[in-house]
Amino acid sequence: MLLVPVAAYLGWLQGRATGAPPLAQASPEARARPAPAPDASVSPSPPASIASAAPLPPLETPLRDSLAMLRQRADAGEPAAACRLAAEFEYCHQIRYRLVAASEALQEQERLRFDTATGLSEEARQNMRDMMAANSERLLKESEHCENVPLSTAAERVHYWRLSALGGSTPALRHYAVGNAFRLNETLDNLDALAVYRREAEALAWRGAASGDLHTGLALASALSPRRNELRRYFLAQAVQPDKVKALALYLHLKRQLESAPAALGGLRAQIEQQSAELLVDLDASAEARARELAAGYARDWTPVPRDSFVMPPPGARGTPDAARAECSRPVAGRTAG
Template identity: 40%
Template structure:
């Protein structure tokens, strides 16, 4: 059989597999989460009404959510910060399932088009093997999430934000980061959570500053970017709640720079360069009075703050104010052992 015929049959085989893979997720058992318009989160409360209690160890990450959901709800409502964070993160994890499925289907359609455009049969055969391998990997990841979220009803966008808010107000650092950064709001469903934006606008700055004062490097940088009167790129939700303050922005960027390891550590080279660029731009554009106020802030404003600590990969820290989504593994307590890296957790 000629190479062209072999490649043609192989291509047809991949298309058949892809079609089966696609239909299985369109017609398979109904195990995807469903949005529950009935309340799955308690109604919004004032910050003063929430009282934190010590957090007990959390359920294993690989436990089916339905089997631990009632326990997480009970503990979150009682005031356990870790359980409140995990509950919000689990719902967010399951809420992403339809988008992950759609993304996989788009990926598959694009690969099929690209495959047909490869004229060389040997190159096409190699490409098909790569597609088959990635299809299996993607399918496995999707199956894991579908099993984990089976029969779970996810909250409305507004209720999801309230879950993150409660966990943040209870003082869990990961939840504080998710809520204060604005990541609890999804841009593709922002209008559905509109009533929560007024509350967020009143609370975001104080929560962000409290977290930064606890030594959270990425939040300190997010505040610096948010206060910057001449930001680069789009402004985060947090930045939109802040009044521009060049002196504070400069003081925070300089604090962040002083917190970085020595210049010889190349892992921080890009982060250091971006912070230096922001500092130079602010110094060049601030008035003498603002520069003097910034020096005063540097000397006095952060004396009660814990030292800033860079956690995670430095290249993942944005100097423009955006934050990566909080993974549910980040809600773990000290009793749960080291948090699983997001890339390793289902």
């Protein structure tokens, strides 16, 4: 499939003919290449991973110029390269959907261009068209990064997220362990990979939390809490057994980690306080003491939450944020588990 060009819908907005830049179509060789299958025999904590002294390519490097090198390094077992490759594939995959959405919105605006029943003034409608045109131009510019690169498959993206997570990449651990590597509209394409994920997700989530990743710790605490909403369980919550003591221990640890966080995260601290209080209602004195003992151990043995986590989008209604391409250069996590 082609990345859908939206520039064709901009001509009537800007009074000029606009052509989209050439976008990639999968080659016959790429279409024939089987997607990597998850290896159920691989442990969630492989004995070793390869760390390269060579830096990852700059973010502005077009993917076509770095794809072969990233794939070679990722297949050789380098977690940072596997993370970057997966994130690049994810970026281009999402660009495609954003282009589709933009083109559909532009078509709708064209249909309503002369419809006075909308209740909007001509000036308001023109402002809306101008805004959508500017957004489409930005999308077209961003899509240049993915030109001449075959679209990835769901299996490829999951494979490299998992490969990187197994190697200890902290952003990949978060992305894979909480289930962000699996998109709902690709569930049937990922059934085999989801079976593997179910067996190893909790161990990887503990490893991510131990590496100091705030978002993984929060997602794991929520998944472990028996008070979670059973009707809206995300993937990690379906892969772990509820454990009130461990859930409370995680919340207590994260609460302490957030003591020096900016005031903007006050809402998150309040949310953790509420979750902790609700769990305490269900625990007797000995269970509470065990949770506090575990939390003290996490504080002693785990990597502290880095301060740059405090400027990331906070968890909440939007869930755990995806791993971004720029994050993939972070150091490999240790192997401590809960």
